[in-house]
Amino acid sequence: MFKRSVYKSPVELRSMVAAGAATAAALDEARRLIAPGVTPLELDAAAERVIRGLGGRPNFQLVPGYRHTLCVSVDDDVVHGIPGDRPFRDGDIVSVDGGAEVAGWNGDAAFTVVLPDAARPEVVAARETLSSVTEQALWRGIAALAGARHLNEVGAAIEDYVRGEGDYGILTDYVGHGIGRSMHEEPPVFNYRVDRRGTAVRPGLVVAIEPMIVAGSLDTFVRDDEWTVTTSDGADAAHWEHSVAVHDRGIWVLTAADGGAAGLAPLGVEPVPIP
Template sequence: MAFRERLELKKPAEIDLMRRAGLVVEATLRAVREQAVAGMTTADLDQVARTSIAQHGATSNFLDYGADDAGHGGFPGVICTSVNDEVVHGIPGRRVLADGDLVSVDCGAIIDGWHGDAAITFAIGEVDEAQRELMRVTEQALWDGIAAASLGGRVGDISAAIERSITSAGEYGIADGLTGHGIGTAMHQPPWVPNVASRGRTAKLVEGLVLAVEPMVTLGTDDNRTLADDWTMVTLDGSRSAHFEHTFTLTSTGTWVLTAEDGGRARLEAMGIPFGGR
């Protein structure tokens, strides 16, 4: 009961607003992926995202995130652009993308005070089979985690499924200390959703709870460090990393992925999971 008292449970109309925010995020990530080519800078990708978010009548939840009361120190972009060994929180800037780069883009948007959050990883030009498989394994772990969620279950079911999906695929690192999270009137709120099996009792999965699930997987070890910019996290061994994320909820009829264009219907039904969107 204590878990439920701390969690923000949404009414259907509020989840509908989160769905609208989620569709803005989906459209923005799609625009960034489609326009990204060698020779562009990560700042160019950020501008694509800024335009998309504004055109859809939303605002960014990444821009100025973490700023102090005077407005200083906040994140300066509307997306995180993490390239190659950068796991998460890469700052858009002068870095020029080249063929063979692996780019993870994390994006969020707000509609009427309600948040959406998702991430994708894609290659610039051609990458080798190991990197293609890294992206596939990471995205599959995301969907396996979502598929493990059911009303009456617990957050730990999601975490265990993500870890099991990754470890069964081969020798991969699961970025240490980074987790998914609850989301709603804030981008980050309880409960936290680890990417490895949790010890002890975790929050119960109930209607109205909305979660952002986001495995971050490397071709090396679990270890990472934060650069001097106080944001960018990189793999300690220099190995490449991938990151996929969706925001989803559980309804009385099944699972609804708020940041997927089709609500996740095709992927969920292929996995034998009831679709719960509207």
């Protein structure tokens, strides 16, 4: 059987730019709307409108058995939360994950926000720190990709950063992935150090890097909805993700409007647009 290469041609890399941009725009709209009193279903509908308005379709809806544009995970829900009609509340930590398919190519990204709560400043502060550590772990993984010879250097960079920031856990049952014609492709992208080098990093590699960090135990379970992954001890969780392309002049974060410039600048990496 023919096995598709994990590496894209220059033409294919350029073809992925629109899907990344649509994904970024949809998540930007969700981020703009999220507030106490708003429901996950409202975010879901808004994100779908953005994607379809840009000529794409929500790729999460292409996953068998799933009919939403986003996954929205609140508090101790880590990933794959199904959007519902329970409004967000003050102090919630909310992770939003989504993607778009445009002209047969895919993008995938996620972010986490913490809603304000004047009555519980210590809870908000702890959750904001968890989200920040997860986001910075993502950027360190992306920065590592820029200079890596093998893909598993990304996970080592993520783990090294997280271990230095406190007593946080890196989920091991769920990892990042390649992305292209399908939302989930080879190779796996680990968020932690493993004992093999992994795929060679060279032009044409496109991966979704997505650390999922918890404030307590690594043990999780799947809720009765058969999708939502939740921490077994009720600890908070955060999730950040970007789709990143490696090309012959550098890297480009497909799902960031600036290609990742703001996130990578403090780490001494300058992303280069796909030629």
